[in-house]
Each structure stands twice: as structure tokens, then as C-alpha cells.
Amino acid sequence: MKEQTIFELIHFMDKVTDNLIIQWNKQFNEDLGISHILVLTHLLENGKSRPSDIAKSLGLTPPTLTHLSEKLVKRNLAVRVLDESDRRxxxxxxxxxxxxxxxxxxxxGVALRENLFQKLTKQELEQLLKIYEKLNGAL
Known part of the structure; x- marks a missing residue:
């Protein structure tokens, strides 16, 4: 595969992702970004967690997580809990x-993806799924 083609592919993948985020932000209208929802989803799936563990899991810096968690706590979407055995x-x-x-x-998010993917035929969707499964397996 030509080098230019690889960069074009990465560029278009990024553009699709960026446009999905932009559309989601327009539709969601809750003054929260994707990163806030990722933190909340981590907590929902993993239970109470140390901020440093959340940051590591999501690939965020500790200061970024501090900023995100401040807003989540202020909006009563998350709470801070002290460890009973070590209050630090x-x-x-x-x-x-x-x-x-x-x-x-x-x-x-489901509504946004359904709207986007209905532009593809059933065959194109199956091909896309196979491609992403293969790429994900290679990573």
C-alpha cells in the first residue's frame, strides 16, 4: 500500500470520528463532553475508582481527570468517597x-450511529465490521 494512501485512510478515519463527536455534542446539549461521559461510563462499569486509575484507563492525564471530575461532582453526576481504612x-x-x-x-450515540450507518448498504456494513474486527485484532 502506498504511504500516501495510508495517511489518507488515517485522515478520513479521523475526520469521521471528529465529525461524529461534533454531531454528538450538538445533539447531546448537556454541557458535557465525550470525556465526561467516558469517565462516568468507567465508573458505571468498574464501580468507585481512584482518579489516577481512571486517568490511566482512559489515557488521560491526572490534571485532565481532576478538571473533568470537578465538573461531574459539581453537577452531582459523581461523588467523592473517602477510603474507610485510609482517609488520604x-x-x-x-x-x-x-x-x-x-x-x-x-x-x-445509538441514534447518531443509526443515522450515519443507514447510509451504508447491508453488505457495506458487514464489510466495515469485518475490517474493524481485523484491524482491532491486529492492534
Whole structure:
């Protein structure tokens, strides 16, 4: 494969991702970004977690996670919890309001993807799925 073709492919993959994020942000209208929802989703799936563990899992810097968690706590979507055996350790946990927000975000995401992928034929969707499965396996 030509080098230019590889860069074109990466460029278009990034453009699709960027445009999906832009469209999701327009539709979601909750003054929260994708990163906020990723943090809440991590908490929903993994339970209370140390901020450093969340940052590492999501590939974020600790200062970025601090900034994100401040907004989540301020909006009552997450809570800080002290470790009972070592009060120096602080965990972040999702609230009921945060769980509802994750469900709302996922619902918006599903609608956005359905709208996008309906532009493809069934055969194109099957090919795309196989391609992404293969690429994911190679990584």
C-alpha cells in the first residue's frame, strides 16, 4: 500500500470520528463532553475508582481527570468517597443522576450511529465490521 494512501485512510478515519463527536455534542446539549461521559461510563462499569486509575484507563492525564471530575461532582453526576481504612485515599463514584446521564448519552450515540450507518448498504456494513474486527485484532 502506498504511504500516501495510508495517511489518507488515517485522515478520513479521523475526520469521521471528529465529525461524529461534533454531531454528538450538538445533539447531546448537556454541557458535557465525550470525556465526561467516558469517565462516568468507567465508573458505571468498574464501580468507585481512584482518579489516577481512571486517568490511566482512559489515557488521560491526572490534571485532565481532576478538571473533568470537578465538573461531574459539581453537577452531582459523581461523588467523592473517602477510603474507610485510609482517609488520604479518595475515590470517585457515579451517582444515580450520573447513571441516568450515561444512559441518555448512550441513547443519543445509538441514534447518531443509526443515522450515519443507514447510509451504508447491508453488505457495506458487514464489510466495515469485518475490517474493524481485523484491524482491532491486529492492534
Amino acid at each position: 485515599i479518595i475515590y470517585l463514584d457515579i451517582s444515580d443522576k450520573g447513571i441516568a446521564m450515561v444512559h441518555k448519552a448512550n441513547k443519543e
